[in-house]
Amino acid sequence: MNGLRHIPGFGFxxxxxxxxxxxxxxxASSSPEMETASCLECHAGKKADSWRSDLGPHAELxxxxxxxxxxxxxxxxxxxxxxxxxxxxxxxxxxxxxxxGVACAACHLANLRPLRPVPGGPVKALAPHNLRGGLTLxxxxxxxxxxxxxxxxxxxxxxxASAALLPAKGLLCLPxxxxxxxxxxxxxxxxLGVFALGLLAALGFWLSGAxxxxxxxxxxxxxxxxxxxxxxxxxxxxxxxGLLQRRLWRHSRGRGLIHALIFWPFAARFLWGLIALVLDExxxxxxISQAMLDKNQPVQALFFDFTGLLVLAGVAAAxxxxxxxxxxxxxxxxxxxxxxxxxxxxxxxxxxxxxAARLAMTGWPAGGQWAFAGWGLSxxxxxxxxxxxxxxxxxxxxxxxxxGFVAYLPFGRMFHxxxxxxxxxxxxxxxx
Numbered sequence: 244m245n246g247l248r249h250i251p252g253f254g255f256x257x258x259x260x261x262x263x264x265x266x267x268x269x270x271a272s273s274s275p276e277m278e279t280a281s282c283l284e285c286h287a288g289k290k291a292d293s294w295r296s297d298l299g300p301h302a303e304l305x306x307x308x309x310x311x312x313x314x315x316x317x318x319x320x321x322x323x324x325x326x327x328x329x330x331x332x333x334x335x336x337x338x339x340x341x342x343x344g345v346a347c348a349a350c351h352l353a354n355l356r357p358l359r360p361v362p363g364g365p366v367k368a369l370a371p372h373n374l375r376g377g378l379t380l381x382x383x384x385x386x387x388x389x390x391x392x393x394x395x396x397x398x399x400x401x402x403x404a405s406a407a408l409l410p411a412k413g414l415l416c417l418p419x420x421x422x423x424x425x426x427x428x429x430x431x432x433x434x435l436g437v438f439a440l441g442l443l444a445a446l447g448f449w450l451s452g453a454x455x456x457x458x459x460x461x462x463x464x465x466x467x468x469x470x471x472x473x474x475x476x477x478x479x480x481x482x483x484x485g486l487l488q489r490r491l492w493r494h495s496r497g498r499g500l501i502h503a504l505i506f507w508p509f510a511a512r513f514l515w516g517l518i519a520l521v522l523d524e525x526x527x528x529x530x531i532s533q534a535m536l537d538k539n540q541p542v543q544a545l546f547f548d549f550t551g552l553l554v555l556a557g558v559a560a561a562x563x564x565x566x567x568x569x570x571x572x573x574x575x576x577x578x579x580x581x582x583x584x585x586x587x588x589x590x591x592x593x594x595x596x597x598x599a600a601r602l603a604m605t606g607w608p609a610g611g612q613w614a615f616a617g618w619g620l621s622x623x624x625x626x627x628x629x630x631x632x633x634x635x636x637x638x639x640x641x642x643x644x645x646x647g648f649v650a651y652l653p654f655g656r657m658f659h660x661x662x663x664x665x666x667x668x669x670x671x672x673x674x675x
Contacts, residue, residue: 282306300383334527335423339411341536344608350391353382357395359402362606366402399628403605407635415649419512421519421536434646441653497564504557506660508550515546544614551591552616558588580656586648593641595620600637604630
């Protein structure tokens with residue numbers, strides 16, 4: 244060793260070796276395995292040998308990734324990192340509803356109890372006292388599953404959830420709500436089947452008539468309009484006469500207002516639902532996607548309540564106009580259809596009742612006051628187990644009323660709300 248000291252640069256090489264050893268030792272002590280092992284010395288207890296199975300997919304992560312601030316002891320002020328720092332928010336296609344304000348742990352950690360500490364506040368997850376500090380708190384479960392959903396959706400639950408496990412909104416809900424494309428419950432399946440049969444019967448009736456010959460290629464020295472010209476005329480007629488209902492306004496301003504109060508809110512809600520569907524399908528993590536699906540988001544709450552009241556006003560105006568004997572229609576056009584009006588009006592009224600029950604059941608959450616009609620009705624309800632039990636029946640009553648309207652639509656006189664824009668577009672295309 245004494246001889247080595249006389250080697251040129253030996254002191255410098257020795258210093259580098261010592262620095263390398265110190266750095267290597269520091270890296271080893273701060274590795275994920277070492278960090279987790281230091282936590283297990285206190286928190287694993289008798290489960291130290293099987294902790295990986297308890298942590299599940301998070302077993303390879305150091306504790307500090309989720310428990311921020313625990314590297315400093317004592318760590319009473321540590322906090323949990325938001326799950327969305329690593330994970331992507333679920334879309335409606337996965338969980339059926341947005342579950343805005345529900346903590347991830349309420350569904351994904353098996354040994355925690357969902358709880359809404361403050362009425363109207365977010366749903367959190369509470370650890371039982373006999374498990375506090377143990378690794379069994381970290382046991383992950385695959386959600387959604389009926390067992391995980393039943394943690395909240397049961398009688399006398401403490402989160403203000405419906406006791407009934409209700410299906411997600413499907414295809415027939417799309418004209419009024421943000422919804423998916425499936426048929427998630429039996430009333431929708433029956434209603435769509437009856438609607439399809441009625442539509443086929445109507446098509447058979449229309450096609451059975453004699454077709455009038457179209458204009459000749461040349462008439463009075465003028466050529467027949469080209470395909471592009473006819474498409475342009477048809478599109479113009481669809482927008483001006485079908486959507487904006489120009490012809491109806493010219494015939495009767497009162498009847499035009501009634502149609503506008505019913506048709507335009509449905510069109511606006513349908514457009515909202517389509518945009519929300521696309522965003523939820525492709526970009527569920529975006530803030531705008533979650534905002535368009537959150538029932539308590541102020542813009543959505545105000546929009547759906549306002550348009551719902553417009554539809555209800557149109558139905559009431561049509562009924563009053565009929566009772567007063569003032570149709571204001573040219574001969575040959577249909578008048579109001581009492582059964583259609585009753586089913587449509589009943590569906591809208593029950594929709595407000597369901598919304599009011601939800602607001603009361605969940606403790607009047609922040610933002611819900613923008614749904615002003617439902618908010619006012621909600622004070623007629625008392626939160627608690629009876630309302631949680633009744634909510635499912637109210638929900639299905641609303642669904643049955645709407646599905647009844649859809650099933651009867653091809654057989655009633657309100658079917659012209661769908662067919663009239665198409666007919667007017669075809670007539671506009673053939674006009675010359």
